[in-house]
Amino acid sequence: MDSNYYKEYFELERHHWWFVARAAILRSQIARLNPATRLKILNVGAATGATTDMLSAFGDVTSVEYDLHCCEFLRNELKMEVIHASVTELPFANDSFDLVCAFDVVEHVEDDKEATRELRRVCKSQGLVMCTVPAFNFLWSDHDTVNHHVRRYTSKSFKSLFPHPETIVFSSYFNSLLFLPVSIFRLLTRVFKNKSKIIRQGSGSDFSISIFNWVEPFFLRIFLIENTWLKRGIPAPIGISYLLAWKKPSA
Secondary structure (H helix, E strand, O other), rough: OOHHHHHHHHHHHOOOOOHHHHHHHHHHHHHHHOOOOOOOOEEEEEOOHHHHHHHHHEEEEEEOOOOHHHHHHHHHOOOOOOEEEEEOOOOOOOOOOEEEEEEEHHHHHHHHHHHHHHHHHOOOEEEEEEEEEEEEEHHHOOOHHHOOOOOOOOOHHOOOOOOHHEEEEEEEOOOOOOOHHHHHHHHHHHOOOHHHHHOOOOOOOOOHHHHHHHHHHHHHHHHHHOOHHHOOOOOOOOOOHHHEEEEEEOO
16 A cells, blocks of 8 residues: 555545445445354454454454554554454464455455465355455556556456355445446546546545545445345446455365
C-alpha cells in the first residue's frame, strides 16, 4: 500500500460507500454460511482494522497484516493485536481456524497458488475459507496500480486455485448493478490517462475521486440492493468484484 493511500485508508474502510456495502455483504454471507455462534477466525490482511471489527461479532479474531505501517497503526492507535506476516507464510499450525478470511488480499500476491494453499492449510476440516478479489483484467486502471495489485480474476481463474471444487459452498460476483458505469469509467480513464489524474486526489485511487462525493449515497443504496439476493444464496453473473467461500473437506 502506498504511504499516502495508507493515510486515507482508515476513514475509507469505515465510511466510503464501497467498503460499507462490501461489509454488509460479507456479514450476511458469514451469518448464512456459519451456523456456529462463536468461531475461531483468522483475518488475513487486516489493513486498518475495519474487517477485524466486523468479524469480531462472529467470534475471536486473530489479525494478520503484511504492511508494517498498518501493523504499527493498529497497535499504537487502536490498541489492536496484530501479527506481522505474509499470506504465503502464515505462522500457524495446520487446522487452526474455523473461518479464514482474506478480503481483497490474494490479488496483491505474485504466488497466488501458495497464498490460497496457506489459507486452506490453516483452516480446520469443515471450516470455511472466504475470499474476495477484484474481477476482470480488462478493468485494470490506476486504482489497481496504486493498490499494488498483481492481477484481477474471473470466476474460473479464482476457482482454479481451490481443489475439490465441489466444496465451494458459494461464489458470486458482486458490485454488479454498477458494473456498466464503473466499466465505462475505468476504460475512459485508460484512454484519457493524463486527464484522469486531474480528478483523482490524494493517493490516486478510485476512492479519492471527489467528483463522485455527491452521488455516494445513491451508489451505496444501489450496491446494497444486491444483498437482497446474495444473502439468499443467489449468485450474480457479473460484477466488479468476486466472492468465494470454500469448505475444507474432512481429513
